[in-house]
Amino acid sequence: MTAYGAVHDNLGRVWLAYPERKEIGLWDHGSIRAFSAKDGLNIGAITQLAFCDGQLWAGGQSGLAFFRDGRFRTAEPAGGAGFGLIAGITGSPESGLWLSTASEIIHIPRSEVSKLLDDPRHEVQYERFDPLSDLAERPSATSDTPAVMGTDGILWVATPRGIINVDPAHLHRNLAPPQVAIRSAIANGKSYSVYSPILLPPHTSSMQIGYSVLSFPIPERTRSRYRLLGLDQEWQDAAGRVDVPYKNLKPGRYTFQVIASNNDGVWNMTGASLNFVIQPTFYQTFWFRIVYVLFGAILVWLLYRFRLRQVTARMKLRYAERLDERTRIARELHDTLLQSLAGVSLQLDGISKQASSQQEKLASLVDQVREMVDSCFVEARAKVWVLRSTSVEGPGLATTLQEFCDRICPLTTARCEFYLLGEPRSLIPEIEEELLRIAQEAVHNAIRHAQAKSIQVALEYTKKTLTLTVSDDGRGFDLAEGLRKTDHWGLKNMQERAAQIRSTYNIASAAGAGTVITVCLRISRFMRFSNVG
Numbered sequence: 001m002t003a004y005g006a007v008h009d010n011l012g013r014v015w016l017a018y019p020e021r022k023e024i025g026l027w028d029h030g031s032i033r034a035f036s037a038k039d040g041l042n043i044g045a046i047t048q049l050a051f052c053d054g055q056l057w058a059g060g061q062s063g064l065a066f067f068r069d070g071r072f073r074t075a076e077p078a079g080g081a082g083f084g085l086i087a088g089i090t091g092s093p094e095s096g097l098w099l100s101t102a103s104e105i106i107h108i109p110r111s112e113v114s115k116l117l118d119d120p121r122h123e124v125q126y127e128r129f130d131p132l133s134d135l136a137e138r139p140s141a142t143s144d145t146p147a148v149m150g151t152d153g154i155l156w157v158a159t160p161r162g163i164i165n166v167d168p169a170h171l172h173r174n175l176a177p178p179q180v181a182i183r184s185a186i187a188n189g190k191s192y193s194v195y196s197p198i199l200l201p202p203h204t205s206s207m208q209i210g211y212s213v214l215s216f217p218i219p220e221r222t223r224s225r226y227r228l229l230g231l232d233q234e235w236q237d238a239a240g241r242v243d244v245p246y247k248n249l250k251p252g253r254y255t256f257q258v259i260a261s262n263n264d265g266v267w268n269m270t271g272a273s274l275n276f277v278i279q280p281t282f283y284q285t286f287w288f289r290i291v292y293v294l295f296g297a298i299l300v301w302l303l304y305r306f307r308l309r310q311v312t313a314r315m316k317l318r319y320a321e322r323l324d325e326r327t328r329i330a331r332e333l334h335d336t337l338l339q340s341l342a343g344v345s346l347q348l349d350g351i352s353k354q355a356s357s358q359q360e361k362l363a364s365l366v367d368q369v370r371e372m373v374d375s376c377f378v379e380a381r382a383k384v385w386v387l388r389s390t391s392v393e394g395p396g397l398a399t400t401l402q403e404f405c406d407r408i409c410p411l412t413t414a415r416c417e418f419y420l421l422g423e424p425r426s427l428i429p430e431i432e433e434e435l436l437r438i439a440q441e442a443v444h445n446a447i448r449h450a451q452a453k454s455i456q457v458a459l460e461y462t463k464k465t466l467t468l469t470v471s472d473d474g475r476g477f478d479l480a481e482g483l484r485k486t487d488h489w490g491l492k493n494m495q496e497r498a499a500q501i502r503s504t505y506n507i508a509s510a511a512g513a514g515t516v517i518t519v520c521l522r523i524s525r526f527m528r529f530s531n532v533g
Helices: 110-118 286-354 357-388 397-411 429-448 479-484 489-500
Strands: 005-008 014-018 023-028 031-035 046-052 055-060 063-068 071-077 088-092 096-100 105-108 127-129 147-149 155-159 162-166 179-187 190-192 198-200 207-214 223-229 243-246 252-261 267-278 415-421 454-461 465-472 504-509 515-522
Touching: 005 046, 014 046, 023 046, 046 088, 055 088, 063 110, 088 147, 088 155, 096 110, 096 147, 105 110, 179 198, 179 252, 179 267, 207 223, 207 252, 207 267, 286 429, 397 415, 397 429, 397 454, 429 454, 429 465, 429 489, 429 515, 479 504, 489 504
Parallel strands: 198 267, 415 454
Antiparallel strands: 005 014, 014 023, 023 031, 046 055, 055 063, 063 071, 088 096, 096 105, 105 127, 147 155, 155 162, 179 190, 179 207, 207 243, 223 252, 252 267, 454 465, 465 515, 504 515
8 A cells, every 4th residue: 555645753753644544654663553543543534744843743634633642633623613624734833833724724823732732632722814814825735745834934835826925923913802783682573772771571482683793804704602691501603693583582681692703813702782671471470470389389288188187087987887886796795795694603603602511522613613704704894895995085095094994903903003194195096096905905914914913004295206105013924935926916916006007016025024015106197186077
């Protein structure tokens, strides 16, 4: 493959251009290496190679590249537009880098070259020279030597009809920033004066602002940027536009700003501005939005209260049905089982009195049966009272627990005491009922199984929690073994009831050390509303 260009660097290495393969070859004192797109060379077919001020540069059909840290990097120009085909590359330490293209000469100052070599991602600022401004003719894009810089610092560029020169030391600069003026403002098809702030009526949604950039030397090379404060976050490049339309504008205060640069890149950063206000309709005002939000909040609150009334009424109805069913069962137990047990007890008592002294064994056996019947009778009465008791229709959970302790004492040899700590608060019926059943179950277990002599039931109200504690001095049990037994339904029932009301349940016991059962729940979500339903 034939090389179409070659250049040597300060290390004695030779760089060769292969346009057809879009590669650059390196001869390094006998070793050869090829650089392609995988090495960062992405500028198309190679058109020029140059070694300027200790740096290798490569021009191609689609831009400029330089060799840095073992690979090629593409030089990106500021503004987004590429350099295009590079026909010539030259430069000097004083003036920087000069490029010739098919239409113009590009000058990259020394400061920008240094920034690019330090940071390959830097977008370089540059100057343009074309027949419109400084050149008598367009440079050549096909000459073998399209750009050369002499030892005197003068740039020589080949053209289709001869040679032109540029003296970097004597370039004419236009240092006067351009003037910017806003000339028109049209909103919803109606024109407004631009010499005072504009107040636009409600329902205004479109705005078109026209401006002019005044720069007499080469006005075609002027650039402008604009932004609308209140809508745009960044400056927008006008790209030759001098009329800026806006649509779908919302009510509010806006400021249109425009800045511009002349043909040599000197910017007028003050520019020109125009203030205008779009008035809101009544439903776009701040106060209307506040009222709208408040109305929505009140509506949501009313719907919540309505739903709460429905749920509460349904729960009351369901609870009343359960209460009626328990009352019916208690009545039937009293009228059947208790009456039968009472009759059996009386008959056994009569048989015991009629038994003669010779039949002491039979009398003793009858006494044992009568004691068993009496025990069943006492327990049945307690069950009937439990079925009939309720914390909803009565004076509350604390009073109901006090009555329970007072009623259970005559039925057993154990002393049952109730303690109230804090100010009682009324909870929804289902919660009070579950707590009551847990306390009753714990007391019955202490009487039947633990053979307790003293039982304490404590109810403690704090600002956020309610704690129920039932403790006894009975014989206790091994906690791990007791929970594994499948016939201890009382313990399982208490645990299930506590879980149902989303409370924490804890039981502590040991053989010969009594038992303590604690149930704690947050009461804020279970408070009963006195004005509901």
